[in-house]
Amino acid sequence: MKVAVIGAGAIGANIAYRLAERGAEVVLIDGRAPGSGTSGASFSWLSSFPQLSWPEAEARRRLRRSVKAHFDRLAEEIGGDWLDWCGTLTTQGAVPEFDDAVARCREQGAQIEILGAADLRDVAPELALPDAERVAFELRSGWIDAPAMIGQLLRVFRLSGGSLRLGHDVVALAIGGPGAATVGLADGSRIEADLVVNAGGAQATHIAAMAGLAIPVALVPGVMLYGGGGRTGLPRHVVNGARWLIRPDRAFGTAVHWRGAGLTARHGNNGHDGTAMLADVAQSVPALAGVSPAAHRVGIRAMPQGGPVIGRLPWLPRYYSAVSHGGIGWGPVWAEIAAAEILDGTSEAALDTMRPARFYFEAAPDKEV
Numbered sequence: 001m002k003v004a005v006i007g008a009g010a011i012g013a014n015i016a017y018r019l020a021e022r023g024a025e026v027v028l029i030d031g032r033a034p035g036s037g038t039s040g041a042s043f044s045w046l047s048s049f050p051q052l053s054w055p056e057a058e059a060r061r062r063l064r065r066s067v068k069a070h071f072d073r074l075a076e077e078i079g080g081d082w083l084d085w086c087g088t089l090t091t092q093g094a095v096p097e098f099d100d101a102v103a104r105c106r107e108q109g110a111q112i113e114i115l116g117a118a119d120l121r122d123v124a125p126e127l128a129l130p131d132a133e134r135v136a137f138e139l140r141s142g143w144i145d146a147p148a149m150i151g152q153l154l155r156v157f158r159l160s161g162g163s164l165r166l167g168h169d170v171v172a173l174a175i176g177g178p179g180a181a182t183v184g185l186a187d188g189s190r191i192e193a194d195l196v197v198n199a200g201g202a203q204a205t206h207i208a209a210m211a212g213l214a215i216p217v218a219l220v221p222g223v224m225l226y227g228g229g230g231r232t233g234l235p236r237h238v239v240n241g242a243r244w245l246i247r248p249d250r251a252f253g254t255a256v257h258w259r260g261a262g263l264t265a266r267h268g269n270n271g272h273d274g275t276a277m278l279a280d281v282a283q284s285v286p287a288l289a290g291v292s293p294a295a296h297r298v299g300i301r302a303m304p305q306g307g308p309v310i311g312r313l314p315w316l317p318r319y320y321s322a323v324s325h326g327g328i329g330w331g332p333v334w335a336e337i338a339a340a341e342i343l344d345g346t347s348e349a350a351l352d353t354m355r356p357a358r359f360y361f362e363a364a365p366d367k368e369v
C-alpha cells in the first residue's frame, strides 16, 4: 500500500515512521522543515498528574494510561536522545481540588509523592516556593525534545524505505474517486497514493477542505519563552505552577510555557513582554532573575471541536484524519492505531467518539430546506 502523509510534525512523523516500519510505501510531505510547526513551539510535557484526574470516558483514559509505555517502546526502537524522564513538580496552586486530583490519579496508577517545604528543598533546591505550598512529585514523567524526536523518527523512517518531500505545500487533493488518490503540490508536481493522511496540525482544516471536508478546529495560541542558558541553578525537573510551566531545554537552558493573563489578545510575539513574564517566573526560580528571553515563540494549538479527529470517513476510505491537541504525547499512540487501522483493517473502539464522521448529520426529511 502507498500512503501519502501530509505534515511532518509530531503526529505525521510518528505515523509515517510506523507505517514504513510496518512495510507500507510512505511519502511524507511538508511545505516547511520537519518539526517547524506547532511541534517546534511546544512545551512537550509528558505526565499523568493531573491529566488522569480529568473527567473523560474510560476508553480514552485507558489510552492515556498507555502513553508512557508507548514512549518507552518508541525510544527503544528508534534510539536517539530526545526523551527526558526528569520528573514533574506540580504546585498545589496549579491544580484545582489538588488533593482530590492526587487521589484520582493514584487510583489510575500514577505514582505521586506529596512534598512539604523541607522535602522540596532536598529534591529541587533551585526552586523558591512559599513554605506553605505543597507540591506533588511525579517521578515518572518528563518532557520530549520534539524536534529531536522528529529528526530521529525521520532518520529511521528513511532507513525503512520512506521518502520525504519537503519545501512545497500541498495545494490540491483528489481522493474521492475509485482510482488512486492524488496529492497536488505547489510546484505543480503530483503524488499518487492509495491513501492520504491529513496530519497538517493548525492547517488541517484547510487540507480537509481540499478534500471537500469540514473539520472544525479551534486555533489557540500558546507562548513559549526560552532563556537562562549558562546559568547555574536552573530547574532540572518540569515545574508546573499556576501561571507557568517550566522545563529544562537543551538549547536555551530553560523553557517556559507562560499561561498567565494576557495570552490571547494578540497572536504574534509583539503583544507579550517576555522579560516581564520571566521576571514573574524568577520569583520561584531565582537563577532566572534578570534574564531576558533568548527566544520567544508562539505556537498555535490545533484543538478540534470535541477532541481528537482520528480515522477515516465511511464514504471517503482513501482519507485518514490525524488531528489532535496534545499531539506530542499522543503521537505514538495515534501512530500505532492508525497503522493497524490502515494496514490491518482493524477499528479501535476507543476512538469511536473521535471519528471525523461526527461532524456530519443526515438532514431529517421533514426539516430539509
Ligand SMILES: Cc1cc2nc3c(=O)[nH]c(=O)nc-3n(C[C@H](O)[C@H](O)[C@H](O)COP(=O)(O)OP(=O)(O)OC[C@H]3O[C@@H](n4cnc5c(N)ncnc54)[C@H](O)[C@@H]3O)c2cc1C
Residues within 6 Å of the ligand: 006, 007, 008, 009, 010, 011, 012, 013, 029, 030, 031, 032, 033, 034, 035, 036, 037, 038, 039, 040, 041, 042, 043, 044, 045, 046, 168, 169, 170, 171, 199, 200, 201, 202, 203, 204, 207, 221, 222, 223, 224, 257, 298, 299, 300, 301, 302, 323, 324, 325, 326, 327, 328, 329, 330
Ligand atoms: C505552547 C504550547 C504548549 C504545548 N504543550 C504541550 C504539551 O506539554 N504536551 C503535548 O503533548 N502537547 C503540547 N502542545 C500541543 C502540541 O505541541 C501539538 O498538539 C503538536 O505539536 C501538534 O503536532 P502536529 O504534528 O499535529 O502539528 P505540527 O507540528 O504543526 O505539524 C504540522 C505540519 O504540517 C505542515 N503542513 C501544514 N499544512 C501543509 C500543507 N498544505 N502542505 C504541506 N505541509 C503542510 C506544517 O508545515 C507542519 O510542519 C503544546 C502546544 C503549544 C503551542
